[in-house]
Amino acid sequence: MNLEGYTLQLILKEIENGNLSPEDVNEFYHRRSADLNRVLNAYITLLDPEKSRPEGDLKGIAIAIKDNISTKGVRTTCASKMLENYIPPYDATAVSSLKKHGGSLLGKTNMDEFAMGSSGENSAFGPTRNPLNREYVTGGSSSGSAAAVAADMAPIALGSDTGGSVRAPASFTGIIGFKPSYGAVSRYGLIAYANSLEVIGILGKSVQDVSLLFKMIAGKDPMDSTSVNVELMEKNISKPRILVIKSFVELSADEVKKEFYSSIGKLESAGFEINYADKFSLTDYMLSAYYTIACAEASTNLSRYDGIRYGPKVESAGNWRDYISRARSFFGPEVKARIMMGTFILSAGYYETYYLRALQLRKIIKQEFEKIISGYDAVYVPTMPVLPWRIGNAIEDPKIAYAADVLTVLPNLTGSPAISLPVGKVREFFVGGQFIGLKDEDMKVLKVAEMAENVLQVKKSGRN
Amino acid sequence: MRYSINKLSKLSMLKISKEEEKMIAKKVQALGELLEKLDTVEPPKEAFVLAPEGEHKRDDVPVQFDSDEIIKVFNNVKERYLKGPKTL
Amino acid sequence: MEEIKVGLEVHVQLVTLRTKLFCSCSSDYRGKPPNVNICPVCTGLPGSMPALNRKAVEEALKVVLMLNAQPYETSYFFRKTYFYPDLPKNFQITQYDKAGGYPLAHDGSLKLSNGKTVRIERIHLEEDPGRIYYEGSRATARYSLIDYNRSGIALIEIVTAPDMSSPEEARDFVERLTTILSDVGINVKDYEGALRVDVNVSYAGGERVEVKNVTGAASVEKAIVYEAFRQKTMYEKGIKVVRETRAWDEKRRITIASRGKEFEAEYRYMPEPDLPPVTVTESLIQKVKDEIGGSQEERYRELISDGINEELAKKISSDKDLFNVYEKIKFYEPSLKQLAANVLANEISYLIKRYSIKNLPEDVSGLAEILQNYKMIPDHESAVAYLKKWMDGERVKVSLKTVSAEDLHDDIMQTISENYDKIKNLEYSKKFEFLMGILIKKFGKENKKVLVEELTKVLNKTK
Numbered sequence A: 001m002n003l004e005g006y007t008l009q010l011i012l013k014e015i016e017n018g019n020l021s022p023e024d025v026n027e028f029y030h031r032r033s034a035d036l037n038r039v040l041n042a043y044i045t046l047l048d049p050e051k052s053r054p055e056g057d058l059k060g061i062a063i064a065i066k067d068n069i070s071t072k073g074v075r076t077t078c079a080s081k082m083l084e085n086y087i088p089p090y091d092a093t094a095v096s097s098l099k100k101h102g103g104s105l106l107g108k109t110n111m112d113e114f115a116m117g118s119s120g121e122n123s124a125f126g127p128t129r130n131p132l133n134r135e136y137v138t139g140g141s142s143s144g145s146a147a148a149v150a151a152d153m154a155p156i157a158l159g160s161d162t163g164g165s166v167r168a169p170a171s172f173t174g175i176i177g178f179k180p181s182y183g184a185v186s187r188y189g190l191i192a193y194a195n196s197l198e199v200i201g202i203l204g205k206s207v208q209d210v211s212l213l214f215k216m217i218a219g220k221d222p223m224d225s226t227s228v229n230v231e232l233m234e235k236n237i238s239k240p241r242i243l244v245i246k247s248f249v250e251l252s253a254d255e256v257k258k259e260f261y262s263s264i265g266k267l268e269s270a271g272f273e274i275n276y277a278d279k280f281s282l283t284d285y286m287l288s289a290y291y292t293i294a295c296a297e298a299s300t301n302l303s304r305y306d307g308i309r310y311g312p313k314v315e316s317a318g319n320w321r322d323y324i325s326r327a328r329s330f331f332g333p334e335v336k337a338r339i340m341m342g343t344f345i346l347s348a349g350y351y352e353t354y355y356l357r358a359l360q361l362r363k364i365i366k367q368e369f370e371k372i373i374s375g376y377d378a379v380y381v382p383t384m385p386v387l388p389w390r391i392g393n394a395i396e397d398p399k400i401a402y403a404a405d406v407l408t409v410l411p412n413l414t415g416s417p418a419i420s421l422p423v424g425k426v427r428e429f430f431v432g433g434q435f436i437g438l439k440d441e442d443m444k445v446l447k448v449a450e451m452a453e454n455v456l457q458v459k460k461s462g463r464n
Numbered sequence B: 001m002r003y004s005i006n007k008l009s010k011l012s013m014l015k016i017s018k019e020e021e022k023m024i025a026k027k028v029q030a031l032g033e034l035l036e037k038l039d040t041v042e043p044p045k046e047a048f049v050l051a052p053e054g055e056h057k058r059d060d061v062p063v064q065f066d067s068d069e070i071i072k073v074f075n076n077v078k079e080r081y082l083k084g085p086k087t088l
Numbered sequence C: 001m002e003e004i005k006v007g008l009e010v011h012v013q014l015v016t017l018r019t020k021l022f023c024s025c026s027s028d029y030r031g032k033p034p035n036v037n038i039c040p041v042c043t044g045l046p047g048s049m050p051a052l053n054r055k056a057v058e059e060a061l062k063v064v065l066m067l068n069a070q071p072y073e074t075s076y077f078f079r080k081t082y083f084y085p086d087l088p089k090n091f092q093i094t095q096y097d098k099a100g101g102y103p104l105a106h107d108g109s110l111k112l113s114n115g116k117t118v119r120i121e122r123i124h125l126e127e128d129p130g131r132i133y134y135e136g137s138r139a140t141a142r143y144s145l146i147d148y149n150r151s152g153i154a155l156i157e158i159v160t161a162p163d164m165s166s167p168e169e170a171r172d173f174v175e176r177l178t179t180i181l182s183d184v185g186i187n188v189k190d191y192e193g194a195l196r197v198d199v200n201v202s203y204a205g206g207e208r209v210e211v212k213n214v215t216g217a218a219s220v221e222k223a224i225v226y227e228a229f230r231q232k233t234m235y236e237k238g239i240k241v242v243r244e245t246r247a248w249d250e251k252r253r254i255t256i257a258s259r260g261k262e263f264e265a266e267y268r269y270m271p272e273p274d275l276p277p278v279t280v281t282e283s284l285i286q287k288v289k290d291e292i293g294g295s296q297e298e299r300y301r302e303l304i305s306d307g308i309n310e311e312l313a314k315k316i317s318s319d320k321d322l323f324n325v326y327e328k329i330k331f332y333e334p335s336l337k338q339l340a341a342n343v344l345a346n347e348i349s350y351l352i353k354r355y356s357i358k359n360l361p362e363d364v365s366g367l368a369e370i371l372q373n374y375k376m377i378p379d380h381e382s383a384v385a386y387l388k389k390w391m392d393g394e395r396v397k398v399s400l401k402t403v404s405a406e407d408l409h410d411d412i413m414q415t416i417s418e419n420y421d422k423i424k425n426l427e428y429s430k431k432f433e434f435l436m437g438i439l440i441k442k443f444g445k446e447n448k449k450v451l452v453e454e455l456t457k458v459l460n461k462t463k
């Protein structure tokens, strides 16, 4: 039995028809994952298939979960030496929702340490390799989830998106990556990097797949005070009204630009109404606002890792300050750099200069985005300005990785839903395009993306 | 923009090894450059939060979490106490 | 003696709450084994998030209103970062009045016994850290022992202006505050360590010195006496007092320079992104006002003016719940107030203690029913049973057929004549027993007392 290219929906249909059993499905993905993980490094922890078959819509199908989402009794490392042996005593709300719907756990996927990174290289467990070309990065930080789905090592996966961490790797591996509205999915149990920006997202093989899983994990959770109930009714759109922000497209490399514009042509001839805005006036400030807020939040979030309660057991010689510093040396360099930058941003005298100004910018960016999108169903721009780079390049020059976030941070700053899908092909790689909507109008962007997916048919190999 | 890697690592209680130092300095430098753009922005009076609408408070009703499960997570335990470092 | 200036930061646990500030763990931690009331939130496990206790805001607002402070319509929670092993996240969630933040309330006041007004700068909500124990002393112990049962308990911090100018005034402030807190049910005296004070003292316009963690009014006075003396001595020797943090040593009754967590004054405040702002609406303030009622003194005066004697008035006014019930009964049926006062101060108070009852029912109609029929209830035991029933929240119906002695006389005569053949040869006690059996069936147990009286009369006459 070979399930390569199968979407989750197809699997569920085949189970319904009696052509597949959940045990066969889980066995397939487990075996394939165990094989391919040696080269792709998509999983940090791969679990043995569960014997019992839970009831519910997912029929016991095992799903890959990013390793910053807490799973009761299954170690959750954040791809950090700091949490190498940490086993959470509780499930994240999103995980318990999936279990309630009959889902089970396939494994915990590799990622950039504490979700800090856009390439998948900053992992204490080694970089994830791109299934399209193993010498290249998968994109991050949900690198393992993307690689697992792209290489048929999982039918679908959960990731998290703080500044593009679901969409970037989806784009680099040629799959679908959905970042829901801020608060649409509970963050309880998601190990925080930058609380005000991030949300749990889904990586899958089709828009319908991610839509199906989204409806299972969405909803207000009393454990997460920032969560909300978004509308989950299917939207009917006959002629999507799309806005392309040219200044965003212009930030992209030529080969990305070319493929992206050609996808616009196809959408237009299929009946999409395409409109253009020359620029988004705050384009130049988006990365500054994003990194200021993210580093500030990260520096306080990561204060708790001191080796006293959990985490590395260090030698207890000296006083508590020595103890804590010794334990905190277990963070990797990217994490240390962002914590230090955040400490700087929040220190007396600089708080007003950087942090409050970043918040102010965020407010203005949100207002401008709401203005520019009014009258349209979604904004359409490339997901990543570049194609995947060779593993190691961004380590030489960190600016490459930071700059690669320029097109993905906007929805995190505004709380908008955004979905990336393959819209073109360059050599062995794909070009990703993203549809961005108004906050809480998740079903609308999902509908638009589904229509675009049908028009563009970039990945013909997938069976539906 | 004035900061010293040394002071920031001390404030953040991070020990940085000789091998890491150069790489971290490079990353901090790159992040610092991104921040400089903010110099031209007018600072606001109030903190801005992406606050959701509606009621977000919890009722004052106890729910018992299985505390033994948490104790299992702890690194060092003595008679249910978490054993921590000296505090002097 | 030169002038001293004293300002206080009073931390008060909201002991009326059943759960912690940001998680659903029980707040009842005193006398418990270590680390039993803990969960991912109050131990700062990765991925956990705070969720605000609604009642904490309401209880804090009671204190705000009692201290004439102004609540902000919107206030924010902030993270205050410092590393210490009793602080599971290495930041404390608190409120802040700078950096774009607003605390729960500002600008209150409290009047001292000598008529002086102490200004209250702000009142805010925050979480308590855990507790650290040592085997032997802190200095010699090889490790610390940490208990997170207290971690996350809801506190309010009341910050005064430096308006007090003697140790006695500071003590008076804490005592007056304690009374005001108990007026809204926050009886800090019943809970060890529920009120802790950081004292700021400056002598002769010099630098201010903060003495941390002083428990109780008497210790506040002693700590200031010592600290003022210490600073005075330095002043007279020409040694400059430096701005610093000291700790109060209760046993030795001195303040000592403290090292440790106060080492770093860099708190790196930032808004807590996991908590939406706290909004205080007019209707919430009204709700809290309704719950507060007046002070104990006001309650006492009202009872006295109702003609209730001093002893009863004292007892009822000391407990706001008892007083509320009294008020409701008075409203329901004014003629019942004297009896209500009696029953509340005696039987109901006894039952509250005996069964450690936490709350009295909102609905007093059951109690009114009992009081209206009180005289007819045959014995004290049944009365107490009825009262207990009401306190347990059950429906109470005192179903008494009211029978007069006159009615009974005829009925008794009739019963005797109907059963004459059966009883004529019985001796007195058997005869009495037989007739009582029939009569009780007919009139119910509740009329036993009057039946016994009447039957005795009748039988004695006919003997």
Ligand SMILES: [Zn+2]
Residues within 6 Å of the ligand: C020, C023, C024, C025, C037, C038, C039, C040, C041, C042, C043, C152
């Ligand atoms: Zn708790």
